Amino acid sequence: MGGKSSKGSIVRDYSSYGSANSSSSWNQYGYPPASPYPYPSSQQSSYYASPQHHEPAPGSQRTPQHPQKRLDRKYSRIADNYQTLDQVGARSFNRRSLHHLGNGQNPYEQAISIIGRTLSAFDEDNLIPCYGFGDASTHDQDVFSFFPDERFCNGFEEVLMQYKEIVPNLRLAGPTSFAPAIEMAITIVEQSGGQYHVLLIIADGQVTRNADTRHGQLSPQERRTIDAIVRASEYPLSIILVGVGDGPWDMMREFDDNIPARAFDNFQFVNFTEIMSKKYI
Template sequence: MWGERAHHKHGHHHDNVGSRDRQPKFIADNYSSVDEVITALREAGLESSNLIFGIDFTKSNDWSGKHSFGGESLHAISRTPNPYEQAISIIGRTLSPFDDDNLIQCFGFGDVSTCDHSVFSFYEDYRPCCGFEEVLDRYKQMIPYLDLSGPTSFAPLIYAAISVVENSNYQHHVLVIIADGQVATSKSYSIVSPQEEATIQALIDASFYPLSIVMVGVGDGPWDEMQPADEGIPARAFYNFQFVNFTDIMSTSKDMEKKEAAFAFAALMEIPTQYKAAQGLLPPEDPSATN
């Protein structure tokens, strides 16, 4: 598990701020609509937040919907929204009330042009999308022209999100990574793969910025590497990473509105605490910043 391996490799430099024992105790089943989750986030102290989406275009999307999406590619475009479209819509609807300008930066990764070393912007001039509806429209426009590849690394995406935060005068952002697979691992449990190493370091670096990172797992998984990742990564200024299993939540027998609320809650429940923890972070280049 890359969180555990990270712990052994990096050592534990200092305690994370905003740890789970200080978090408000929300109960997921209390929410029957996205609107109720929005109210809960506001009552928990979230004032404003900007959204960044990172979308996984690795090759495994072609087959990891075998069980959870009727054998279709997870990026299949039809009358039925695919898991990426569903997740974008639910997250977008939940966070849009907290976003003053409604501008959403969107990046893709894992295709032939980026593999595990870079990202591409949904628009070549790096302009953001206006609202999650435009995110969905642009996503559907791009899909036919993308060649899926890999391997999976979240590091380039996390560093792209850090740049967005830097260029926004350090406003709080939520990076939502929607992906069908965990970070590429090495064959040996005791060895950290280059992609794991880069992603772990990126998460550590990102914790010194007002940036919350939510990974949404779509498709069949497996997700065994992701579950313990948050606790096992040391040296962060605050707990900045949350994993949520979209497939598990959306496959329950509840009605759709309750499932959407449960997913929004699971993905975003830690954001208010992270928002508060990040308020004390100063820009790294600020001469008054402390180490």
């Protein structure tokens, strides 16, 4: 469950899943809209292929670039100065905290309930590894289990029940990175002997991009998250990020569409709030 707030990650071993695709430009961050690969060559990320302006010679094939392996996993800490949960829910949740527990379901409860009912049909053992991140103990560096003994939840009903138990005791903190949740999912896939899994991340905001990050460059949290997404594409693992609250979601759409170094398109973004608002129009 980070950054602006606490996020939740759920790992399931499914044979299929549903998702939504979307696209956008990077103009919000000062990137040129004409190119789908927004990073300048002097600071080019090794996970984004350089744009080509010529056609290959007849009969020749372009050799795909292999992403450079991550060597340094130490990333800087950034002060906790991000939007609060009531700010990211100003429009969609009447300025209440997105984790507010009351008579009706908050956006996290809605997402867990609706998506859980959909995905349960594809699960055999009904055991769900559940983790949170983005509290004062994990920040952008780690995840915490929904249970002290790290056991799995038995069905989405228990996921929802345990979520309600955890939230009142959390002290939320930033910055936000999805890398710890993705890396935990990779570990689970490895421990399963390579069974196909789906990582479901429910989040109210995107990866931290602090004021010190220069236009056209990645923050430490963005870079580590991209590293993790690329590495995850080497495993039978699909990642679905479900966005709740007001966003913004520009970066998540870029993660969905514009990381060509991946072995396959393993990241899908779903704007849950937008979908639900259309449902009730």
